Amino acid sequence: MKPDGKVVLLGDMNVGKTSLLHRYMERRFQDTISTVGGAFYLKQWGPYNISLWDTAGREQFHGLGSMYCRGAAAVILTYDVNNLQSLIELEDRFLALTDTASADCIFAIVGNKVDLTNEYALLLETEEENRPEKPVTSCISTKVQKQVHLDDAVALYKKILKYKMLDEKDVPAAEKMCFETSAKTGYKVDYLFETIFDMVVPLILRQQAEGPLQTVDITNYKSAKRTKSGCCA
């Protein structure tokens, strides 16, 4: 079965790409091992099949990134909110990999592991104000100060637009495309993927309307060649 659209997760090792996918697809969090090479899932979204590619963050597999990104409808750039370097890496190492993505590719920037920050309890409160019973976060003392703020992600998003030479008016707003999630608790994970899928669908429609971009019509090809070879012979 050929997927209709492709979504690729990129990001430094250990930021939680596999965990995010795992949380979304299998509804649970479990320790994962360092991804080797890459893995993928198929997600049914309405009438479309969207392939979700999990890439390996390790330097060793960096060379594979371009190939995974080729023709991607969306790229999710993932960092760890407690690790500034992981955000910097996105710009330094991973952005260039997306050159092979489809021209109207959607970019999302996701800060994972917010559950480890001391802001998390606050986030939950604002998020779930209406809930009668708030989850008690007892281990607040073990939380750490967040290293990367949403503003930094927004700034990166704008840099990406500049790099891609895109006009801010033509693409989704930065605030909409920067997410903070926790694969461990599931915080905003569904929201992230569902937002992106909803944006990918119009892209799929456009691609399908424009005709198959990446499919070679062999029958046509063959007949054209045949006349040519006949001429040579």
Place this chain on the structure above:
Amino acid sequence: MGRRVFLPHPPASRPALPLSITGLRAGASHVTGRTGGAAPGGGWEPGRAAGGDSPVAKLPRTGARGPGPDCPADHPEDTMSLKAFKLVPAVEREMLMGDKARINVECIECCGKNLYIGTNECFVYHFLLEEKISSAGKITFAATKQLHKYLGFKKAVSELKAASALNRLLVLCDNTITLVNMMNLEPIPTGARIKGAVTFTLNENPMSGDPFCVEVCIISVKRRTIQMFMVYEDRVQIVKEVSTPEQPCAVAVDGHYLCLALTTQYIILNYNTGISQDLFPYCSDEKRPIVKRIGRQEFLLAGPGGLGMFATVDGISQRAPVHWSENVIGAALCFPYVVALDDEFITVHSMLDQQLKQTLPFKEGHILQDFEGKVIVATNKGVYILVPLPLERQIQDLLTSHRVEEALVLAKAARRNIPKEKFQVMYKRILQQAGFIHFAQLQFLEAKELFRSGQLDVRELISLYPFLLPTSSSFIRSHPPLHEYADLNQLTQGDQEKMTKCKRFLMSYLNEVRSTDVANGYKEDIDTALLKLYAEANHESLLDLLVSENFCLLTDSAAWLEKHTKYFALGLLYHYNGQDAAALQLWIKIVNGDVQDSTRSDLYEYIVDFLTFCSDQELVWKYAEWVLQKSEEVGVQIFTKRPLEDQVKNSFNPDNIMNCLNKYPKSLVKYLEYLVLDRKIEKEKYHTHLAVLYLEAVLQLKSVTTDNCAELTETQTKLRSLLQKSDFYRIHFILDKIKGTDLHMERAILYGKLEEHDKALHILVHELKDFSAAEDYCIWSSESKDLPYRQRLFHMLLSVYLNPGSSDCELVMAAVDLLNNHAAEFDAARVLQLVPDSWSVQLLSPFLTGAMRESIHTKRMAQITLGLAKAENLIYKHDKVKLKGSPIILSDKKLCQVCQSPFCEPAFVRYPNGGMVHTHCAAKRLVNPNMTHHSQT
């Protein structure tokens, strides 16, 4: 991405490991390596155990996603039990080289039954390969050497490719590709050849339509050059030369696309358009690249970190990579598996889930290739074939080791290799087996889904539970069995909690399927099983099942319900099967306490209800006595609530019933009330009977109680009400009975009924001194009678009050009140004559006002009536005049009586005498007062 686990076992414990069995045997008996060990091919050399880089046993784990519940960490051998391939020797060392130890296998080619081997000493060997299947299903190969040919160089034969359509073998030796006859290995007379080839490959998806031509792609000895040739039976022709950005090391072709391993990266190059696409970088210094076409427009490449990467001609990966090992020498494809060879092992990964499925120890291998689906692996000295085991067998193996997901993935993939009908049967069975595996692990949701999609015969599941299937069931478990369990006890190993869970699951499952197609053909088995489960679990749905449509088998279910003391339910079962007598007998036993069943606390009422609607007359009569004995009031409902048509038609007529009820006075009263009050049967007998019964009850109560107890009041009210409202009882008979008692009111009522109002009023006024009762009497006695009758009564009462014989002040007051309260009921003129002169106007002012009002009202009403009557009379007269008139015909011959000219318009005037004139003529004559206008058309 399989993880490699380093086994802690010392090499001595090796025989216990299931890992190596297949590979070891193959290797041990046929590969005599240079190391000279006992089993050099097997890779089990104690001396190497300590070597850090070459572990004794690398036991790759399945489970690409890391440790999970599906691959228990303590049973690694379980995960390795899949045997996808079997290693079978094809050409043994002796056949190839005899005693010449220096001959090495350099390359192989296999085309149909023809196996070609090129050696380091420039020989090409031709064998015929016969596949043999023993009766036990074991596959062996027998190779028969046809001939061998020396090519005349001092170089090794580096590559062989057969072009069977041309009957040619392409031989690469000393950078030259020569064409030889496939059968006799003789060079072709024309000597056509391709020079300057480092390596070459055939295009398996050729773009020319010519079947007698093969497309050959070579990496040229010229730097950075690829050349395309057309090779015919006896000539070759160069068609294209392309240069590459770096020196190519390996090439594969599909259509116009070249997949190239360059020095630092893999690329896709369209040799027709020259457009190239980078795939990914790698380092050719560190490892041998692999470029393998695996199907239309798709290649398999050796990637960094021991990855087998998939890439299409568009430069896209459509499958996740497989994680084989760092030093892969060769790769082959045998759907759905990717087979890879490294220094020590042959690994088998599934393309479907990327997991490592099998590892075969294989030392010193240096060639692994697939030829038309046949995977051949070779060391320097011997050639072996990897025989794929039948997919069905592999799936069964997976199921045996409870690897359900993998089995299902493989089964789905097998669709393309197995005929449709056969596949569907097989796939269903696999789904069912998988369902039972989940079931045994108490994963009921998964199990249910698999049972459903596998269209499981539910009885397979039921039969796991002891005693649930009816003894009469013809069910026999499918063979071979779908699971390994004799019954639930074995499955749960006696764990009661698990047992309960399983039973709960079956309950919900059967309940779901019993009304679906799945149940067709064995509804009896399902419903009986469900009944048994409900009964055993004391489940409330038991009763629902029995009162709705069901197919529970009587004998089997009855025995079970009895065993679990579900007597009430048993009664329902009897009833459902038309055995009402048995049902009642059982229920009565429960009520009587002969057997214990607390299902219904209101079972007695239930029985009454049951009998009420029971159409079996005999049965009702049989238990009527019992029911009435239990409760006269409730029991009588079997007669009173019985549907009417039932009472008319058969033995439930009032006489029969009253005969029966004679012993039960309360029931009798209820029944008579029902007849008289509810059904309003106008029979003197019932009315009198009921009145007498009421009367007796009242008298009896009066004799035993002094105060007005509630029951007495109630009965007395009923009595009075009956006496007042009924017109059918025998008045004199009751009156006789009442005489001499203090039931004055009742007596008054009876006199009233006899129209002896004076007597009645006398009782009420003088004996009871109950004036309001007297007034009420006047009112109800005159109900439905005309006004004079009522007036007569009221006047009678007034007379009683004003009886000159008594000057009781009380009576006078009563008289005044009567007049004042009921002014309308009296003829004022007569009253004024009656009242004593001494009474003041003020005393009677309400009466007088009322009387006046009434009188005026009456007058006015009469006037209105008169007026209305006159008006009505006029209308009738008008109608009469209209009906008497006759039509007038106007024509141009008629002339106006005034001007004597004809009418030229439809409008005209007619006089009552019949004369017709023009309207304008009539207008002129308006002076005549008798004229009226009539217009007609």
